[in-house]
Amino acid sequence: MTEVLPLNNSHLPLKLRLEDYLRLDEAGAFEEYRKTELIEGEIFFMNAQHRPHAVIKSRLHVRIAAALAALGHGWEAVVEGSIAIPPHNSPEPDIVVTSEPDGKGLIPLDSVKLIIEVSDATLTFDTKRKLAMYARNGVPEYWVVDVNARVIHQMWAPVDDAYAESRDIAFGERLTAATIPTLSVDTSAL
Template sequence: MNAVLELPRYRFSRVQFERMVDAGVFGPDDRLELLDGEIIDMAPQKSRHATAVTLVGDMLRAAFGTGVTVRIQLPFCLDDHSEPEPDVAVVPGDPRSYRDAHPSQALLLCEVADSTLAYDHGKKLAAYARAGIPEYWILDLEAERLEVFRRPDAGTYAERTVHSSAEAIAPLARPTQGLLVKEMLP
């Protein structure tokens, strides 16, 4: 019988990761994020993905109005070992609220998935749920649908709904603001 030896991995903290970035360990064009202590090389963006990210961001800005900031592909302090860059994050406060530190609270995080669907359903979903993010959306470009996860509970979400391109969804924090899924798709 062949036993597979699992070697221990070194987990980086968010502080260590930020120091490496500041020290120039990574190049200016490197697209990286830290999740559960691992440095992840993010997939290059295709034009459909970039278009969808812009559309979702614009729709959420209109739906939420003032009092929040909609951030596009910027660092988010999830925990001591995670600093992902969600495609879209709706966070409390104005942009200057995050002058000295990235946000650590969100009303909603959204990932746009083309080649990253398994990652967004797996490690990202678990990390966002553990951190208590109240609402997590995955816009699946291939299936042309929006998956909505709510009520984080023990590293997962207790509620999952799937919305076709013909349906509308309202964010938890703005229940009267119905958004058409088809308007998020490129």
């Protein structure tokens, strides 16, 4: 059945659906762009990661992975794993803590416990657009690591397009997750 749409005299943006984005990716449409992600139906090219970003992400991943292994909950920290957030999102955060690291396809949203974005050049995008997307889709906890200010913005308790609770942790302080019992990370070497 054909849907009847009202007459429109202005241009309307078209939001790409997750399944169409994945088809385009499988067909090689983004090969010359290296890495992309789908945010609110728009395709974004991802910049190269310079050393400060890459080193902080690597060090943080090692610490979180070790802390999760010690907890024994079966959760795992995955680096640059794409998440399925239908109908219009497939972000690729720097680190995602999931209860389903194995399997085919994208990481399912309902398995996500924590998302971490490391920001040196993308702070505004990560603290505005991505924050709203993650909160709106019920991601329990979100950290934005501000490389330049040397602080981690920790947010939890998603409500609509925001997080009701937050705190800032300076590099060097111990960071304790708000939503993962007993997960604590030393940030002194970041």
